Amino acid sequence: MEPYVVSARKYRPQTFQSVVGQSVLTTTLKNAIAQNHLAHAYLFCGPRGVGKTTCARIFAKTINCMQPLPDGEACNTCESCKGFNEQRSFNIHELDAASNNSVDDIRSLVDQVRIPPQVGKYSVYIIDEVHMLSTAAFNAFLKTLEEPPAHAIFILATTEKHKIIPTILSRCQIYDFNRIRINDMVEYLQYIAEQEGITAEEEALNVIAQKADGAMRDALSIFDQVVNFCGTNVTYKDVIANLNVLDYxxxxxxxxxxxxxxxxxxxxxxxxxxxxxxxxxxxxxxxxxxxxxxxxxxxxxxxxxxxxxxxxxxxxxxxxxxxxxxxxxxxxxxxxxxxxxxxxxxxxxxxxxxxxxxxxxxxxxxxxxxxxxxxxxxxxxxxxxxxxxxxxxxxxxxxxxxxxxxxxxxxxLTSAPKSVSITAPAAAPQQPATAPKAQNASTEPQNEPFTEEALIAAWNSFAKTITDETHASNTMLNFPPHKNGNTCMVTLVNNLQQTNLENHINKLTTHLRKTLKNDSITVKITVDSAQVKKMAFTPSEKLNAMIEKKPEIATLKNQLNLTLL
Ligand SMILES: [Zn+2]
Incomplete structure (x- = not known):
């Protein structure tokens, strides 16, 4: 089996053309490279997740490419391009100023800058979140930025342009990245879905894009999570149920x-x-x-x-x-x-x-x-x-x-919501197992003790036998049960999941009884829609979830003036 790679990494653009939603900016960069009008310092500004670092990497690769294509893109086949694509190039240096913001960090960077590259023409230094540098570090950096060696190009990236001191601003070519438009995101998600053999409704992808609020990286990670729930058929109904979005x-x-x-x-x-x-x-x-x-x-x-x-x-x-x-x-x-x-x-x-x-x-x-x-x-x-x-x-x-x-x-969509009315939890599984009893009627009822691990293993082995379209299999794998005496308890996040799983409840009970050699096992399904609210999808939701658990984090965040990347 191939190792699982999250979409945001698997589909990280390799060429300017494949960067989503920033076409004006990538064209300008491409032209600058084609006409050999390279500046020594660039400042990439814009919200998180819109492709600043990605563009910086493509830029570094393209200016070092040995056989650039006529349209100004990197060839992706020469030795230098391969090095970049496999992340083993020595021509690119990345410094995350959020965690390395001291004068010493900058000094060691400045020392490196003096050394010319062994292969290729340029060494590119990407400083991410450059607004996080301390004032002293800024000052130590200024001199290098004023008189850089011919082989050095700096790309500074920031989400907060207003925090950059004017002396730095005036030495950089500034590129403002846009938030990515919903339609561009939907189009790209559609492309990824096709590549992955997933069918997805346009409206479903639209909900994901809206939830991501302009950040492609978030859209991709939400997409991954949704696919985890829904399997290879992503529908609007499933997405709004799983992301807790109100049906328009x-x-x-x-x-x-x-x-x-x-x-x-x-x-x-x-x-x-x-x-x-x-x-x-x-x-x-x-x-x-x-x-x-x-x-x-x-x-x-x-x-x-x-x-x-x-x-x-x-x-x-x-x-x-x-x-x-x-x-x-x-x-x-x-x-x-x-x-x-x-x-x-x-x-x-x-x-x-x-x-x-x-x-x-x-x-x-x-x-x-x-x-x-x-x-x-x-x-x-x-x-x-x-x-x-x-x-x-x-x-x-x-x-x-x-x-x-x-x-x-x-x-x-006509009156879609009717079918998913949420009632009190635990409404369903009163008659879990009438069928299995008949089979064992002649023999002694079995009553062997079992562990939760064994229960989960039996649960998962049954999940893998389900082949219908309702994602019940994914639901089971995503929501492992708990053991409570001889009851197998599972809490799901919406009624759709419950209905789908209930279709299998008789067979499931038989399977668990047989595998665990215990005839008094029953399965109990409950729905807790509050759970889905607790699930964090975007970084800010994750932060809020952390703060809810540990309120001190909020104080820490304020006192240190931290921001989300
Ligand atoms: Zn190349």
Whole structure:
């Protein structure tokens, strides 16, 4: 079996072209190399996980390549490129200033800089998190930066440009890296999924990209974790269940009820959301985000601000046409107020319910929204909202195809949440084993003692025999059971997992009884949706989880002025 390599490493880009979402910047770098306009110092700024170090490494490789390709990329076949790709090149030196920030560290770096490279033209020094250098270290470095030897090139990388002293800034060529756009991330995740033989729904990848918040590295590690849960078929439903994300379909349904003034239905949906274990404030900020998305969907010019998959974008456009602009502005405002007041409120549930009631009511005061699909200019013009309308209608005429699409294509996800209602845990396995008894009826019932290790081994061996599509096998391997007397206890994080596993419960019980020679073994499945909240995916979530366990970490972080890498 091949050793498992996390996607962020396995798919680390090897060429400028394969760097995701930074095309302007990589083209500039490539051109500079092709025209031999190399500076001695570069400063790469930008948020974490967007490819600064990766670009620095590709840059170092490319300027040392012995046969660069016509398009300015490294050949990846010459001896120098191979050295870089196998991480044994002597032409690249990396210093992590976060952990080596003393004057001595910089002095030893400066000593190294004087030595010319044995192979290749340039020695590249990458100083990561350069803002962490102490002032004394900065000063010790300044001289080398002013008069570097011809073979030395410095690439300084930082997440906090404002902390770099001006004397350094003025000596560097500055490159600002962008946060990676959701669509670029989705595209790249799709590519990786294909490479790995995984089928993934676009909406599922979109949720992952949103969770990663602009950092490709995070997106890849979340993707790895999701694949761990879901196996080779990554669906939107599985992803939102595993990442504890609220299905946007709820918001679409809610707005429909607001427009019709249906208070009861709105309150019931909110209740359903709370029952699923979602936090009220999470819901409110999601609702505000939904109104914001509706707002930007009204106008073709702002449509680019909508970072969702194309089918969902159509749903937004469709719903936006049903809402009067005044309704959206007002809704945004009061949802935002509710979000702000949430923390102080004594009765948080009531606060949100009032918001919903409000949203159902004030639509009555606004003129009835246009129920029909997009219409040609002549018919929509006489309507109100003089300042908004003209723009919209202009674009409508040019975008004919969209309007037809909207009418024909049904929203893809219709009332998805129904199937996954979360009820009290431990609802299911009352009748675990009626079948197995019959087999052993003639012989003596066995009752040998067994250990938890043996139980887990038997559990895993059964998991490997499951071949159906429901990921029950992955679920079993990811959630090892505990032994409690003769009961095999397992706690899962969502109902989907529970249902899938329950399909196998009779066979599983038989297997455990047979393997462990104990006929009184039963299996008990519980669901604890709070567990999934505790699972940390992004670095900041991991940090929060650590702080929850040890509050001192927060003090430490503040006093030492630490930041996440
Ligand atoms: Zn090469």
């Amino acid at each position: 379909e709820y918001y679409f349904r809610l707005v429909e009820h607001f427009l019709k003034g249906e208070i009861t239905n709105s309150l019931l949906i909110f209740n359903e959301i709370l029952n699923k274990g979602f936090d009220g404030q999470h819901f409110v900020s999601g609702l505000a985000a939904h109104f914001r998305n509706l707002l930007v969907s009204r106008d073709a010019e702002t449509l680019v601000l909508l970072e969702v998959s194309s089918s969902v974008a159509q749903q937004y456009q469709h719903q936006a046409q049903q809402c009067a602009p005044n309704f959206i502005y007002k809704a945004l405002e009061i949802a935002n107020d509710c979000d702000l007041n949430y923390r102080q409120s004594k009765n948080k549930r009531l606060l949100v319910e009032l918001l919903l009631i409000h949203l159902c009511q004030f639509n009555d005061n606004t003129p009835t929204p246009e129920k029909k699909e997009l219409k040609p200019i002549s018919e929509t013009q006489p309507k109100q909202q003089p300042q908004q309308r003209p723009k919209l209608t202009n674009t409508v005429t040019t975008q004919k195809p969209i309007s037809t699409k909207i009418t024909e294509e049904k929203p893809i």
